[in-house]
Amino acid sequence: MIGRLIRGGFDRTSWIFLTVLFGVTLGVAILNLGPEPGSTMHLSTFVVSVLGKYLTYALLAISVDLVWGYCGVLSLGHGAFFALGGYAMGMHLMREIGPRGVYGNPILPDFMVFLDWQELPWFWLGFDMFWFAALMVIVVPGVLAFIFGWFAFRSRVTGVYLSIITQALTYALMLAFFRNDMGFGGNNGLTDFKDILGFSLQSDATRVGLLIASAVALAIGFMISKAVTASKLGKVLIAVRDAEHRTRFLGYRAENYKLMIWTLSACIAGVAGALYVPQVGIINPSEFAPANSIEIVIWVAIGGRGTLAGAALGAVLVNFGKTIFTGLFPEFWLFMLGGMFVLVTLFLPKGIIGFFVNLKEKWRASRPPQSMPQEGD
Amino acid sequence: MDSKTAILYLENVNVSFDGFQALNDLSLSIRPGEMRAIIGPNGAGKTTMMDVITGKTRPDSGRVLFNDVHNLARMDETDIATLGIGRKFQKPTEFENHTVNDNILLALSAGRGVWQTLFAETSARENERIDEVLHIIRLDAVRHNASANLSHGQKQWLEIGMLLAQDPKLLLVDEPVAGMTDSETSETARLLREIAEHHSVVVVEHDMDFVRDLDVEVTVLHEGAAIAEGSLDYVSKSERVIEVYLGR
Incomplete structure (x- = not known):
């Protein structure tokens, strides 16, 4: 049953996507670890970390594309699920510092010692174990999304109203995490991480390991999304997106479908956040900023909504542009991002991927048909 | 006819929107296997009636029974669809x-x-x-x-x-021939008659030629109530119907 579901998601785009993903990842990994630093072939560890960060963004973009592209739920709050996954991982990394902190307290993270706390709050218990933290990376965003979605979809909040309450959700979380007495490090967040699973976060090998882990997570997230959207459930999702009323009159509970894909999407976003944190070395409440969540939607729109691979491509391209241009002309980046969004919306309504699909179709149409195309069921 | 022998039974159904009485003590019953045409001028409450039956609109009062046991007035669209009531909308969706x-x-x-x-x-x-x-x-x-x-x-x-x-056991078909050519219209009539052999069907339609083509019992709706019932020839002789259609 599961096997058939996964096979259903394998098509030509999947192969191209996975080949490019692992080709680039392994290429970068080898060029970083193989040649001696200083040789012309050597790629710096900075490149490794930046690429790793892009891949977690790509996974985040795929999670947004799942709900927005396939189910029409425009989430402007997915940054919250990403950040929660990040915090869960950050808490584990804090516990792993142990007595090597500035204050040398074997149990309490530095910021708690600084606040004069005597013992670990209950919600920090268990995070010293990696498996527990890894579980929370999925469970915390998933449970929050489930509860939020349960109420929102059941009361049939849709369209722009839903988008607004997702913004409110992430904004509320940002304000909460800014407070010192929440126990998550206040506005400084969690940082000064030393190692992960015993490997130093400063070493090149660990960096490459994290890059490969991000690529694997992206591949798995992509394949899960592919399989789900290629199944009959995926067809129902598109039906809900295009004509929600009609699906209800056909006997489908639209809210259950939305809730399922919404929760799955939040879990994927959480995993992306968890892989992001060790690679950038910090997680703080600004990750919850409403503007971040809006930016994710722009990546998806630019890459191509409802295509999964396009969402990932959009995330990588836009962030590559961001890295380049915030270095060259930092004050113009937001104008460029806004401009790109406007241009894509006007001229490439289906994004970059849609543009290439169109080109291919035109090219096909311009050639005389050799035989009638037959499509199997 | 009472509720026991009807597949669909509406009794004194009232719906109002902001003071406008869309359905006014509407009563109607459909026999199993029957095809019924509902006609009436614009604003007679035809679509509201469909909305009530399919759970899109909750009636203010009255009973809506399906197979005598299920009270549709208390169920939502999905449950009603699962019971076996299908609906075709006016505008293709x-x-x-x-x-x-x-x-x-x-x-x-x-x-x-x-x-x-x-x-x-x-x-x-x-x-x-x-x-x-x-x-x-x-x-x-x-x-x-x-x-x-x-x-x-x-x-x-x-x-x-x-x-x-x-x-479904019961099909509700809202204006199936709106915007169709004549040949498409007669083709649709053929289709519906074919479907009616195995299903109960309620058709709402403006097009009189089409209703004549269907050759079934007709209910005339006006201001949210049924004012005449019978064959098309019979109801078109009713003075009340003529008054409603031709204006007073």
């Missing part, structure tokens, strides 16, 4: 980004749960059934086209095909 084939597939009676659809595999029997439906609605040739590219008439037929695939 098929799933534009899906192929004709997939539209029918989604309508086919099968598990509607999230997990059921996630692991669903289209069986040979389902494919046969899709072929059958496409043949009846004459869309075999365009089965792999996106339904957005169909002509208006073809979209209406696709909607009817989706109803067939759903295989």
Whole structure:
């Protein structure tokens, strides 16, 4: 049953996507670890970390594309699920510092010692174990999304109203995490991480390991999304997106479908956040900023909504542009991002991927048909 | 006729929107296997009646019984659809980004749960059934086209095909021939008569020629109440109906 579901998601785009993903990842990994630093072939560890960060963004973009592209739920709050996954991982990394902190307290993270706390709050218990933290990376965003979605979809909040309450959700979380007495490090967040699973976060090998882990997570997230959207459930999702009323009159509970894909999407976003944190070395409440969540939607729109691979491509391209241009002309980046969004919306309504699909179709149409195309069921 | 022998039984149903009485003590009953045409001028409450039966609108008062046991006034769209009431809307609302084939597939009676659809595999029997439906609605040739590219008439037929695939006990068909050419209209009448052989059908329509073509019992609605019932010839002789249609 599961096997058939996964096979259903394998098509030509999947192969191209996975080949490019692992080709680039392994290429970068080898060029970083193989040649001696200083040789012309050597790629710096900075490149490794930046690429790793892009891949977690790509996974985040795929999670947004799942709900927005396939189910029409425009989430402007997915940054919250990403950040929660990040915090869960950050808490584990804090516990792993142990007595090597500035204050040398074997149990309490530095910021708690600084606040004069005597013992670990209950919600920090268990995070010293990696498996527990890894579980929370999925469970915390998933449970929050489930509860939020349960109420929102059941009361049939849709369209722009839903988008607004997702913004409110992430904004509320940002304000909460800014407070010192929440126990998550206040506005400084969690940082000064030393190692992960015993490997130093400063070493090149660990960096490459994290890059490969991000690529694997992206591949798995992509394949899960592919399989789900290629199944009959995926067809129902598109039906809900295009004509929600009609699906209800056909006997489908639209809210259950939305809730399922919404929760799955939040879990994927959480995993992306968890892989992001060790690679950038910090997680703080600004990750919850409403503007971040809006930016994710722009990546998806630019890459191509409802295509999964396009969402990932959009995330990588836009962030590559961001890295380049915030270095060259930092004050113009937001104008460029806004401009790109406007241009894509006007001229490439289906994004970059849609543009290439169109080109291919035109090219096909311009050639005389050799035989009638037959499509199997 | 009482509620026991009716597949659909409406009793003193009232609906008002901001003081406007859309349905006014409406009573109506449909026998199992019957095809009934509902006619009436604009604003007579035809679509509101459909909305009440399918759970889109809650009545302020009155009873709506399906098979004498299920009180539709307390159920939502999905539950009512699951009971076996299918609806075709006035404006075609098929799933534009899906192929004709997939539209029918989604309508086919099968598990509607999230997990059921996630692991669903289209069986040979389902494919046969899709072929059958496409043949009846004459869309075999365009089965792999996106339904957005169909002509208006073809979209209406696709909607009817989706109803067939759903295989409900009762079909509610809202203005099936609006915007159709004459030949499409008579084709649709043929289709509906064919469907009525095995299903109970309620058709709402403006087009009198089409209603005459269907040759079934007619209920005339006016200001949210049924004012006449009988054959088309019979109701067109009713003074009240003439008054309503020709103005006083």
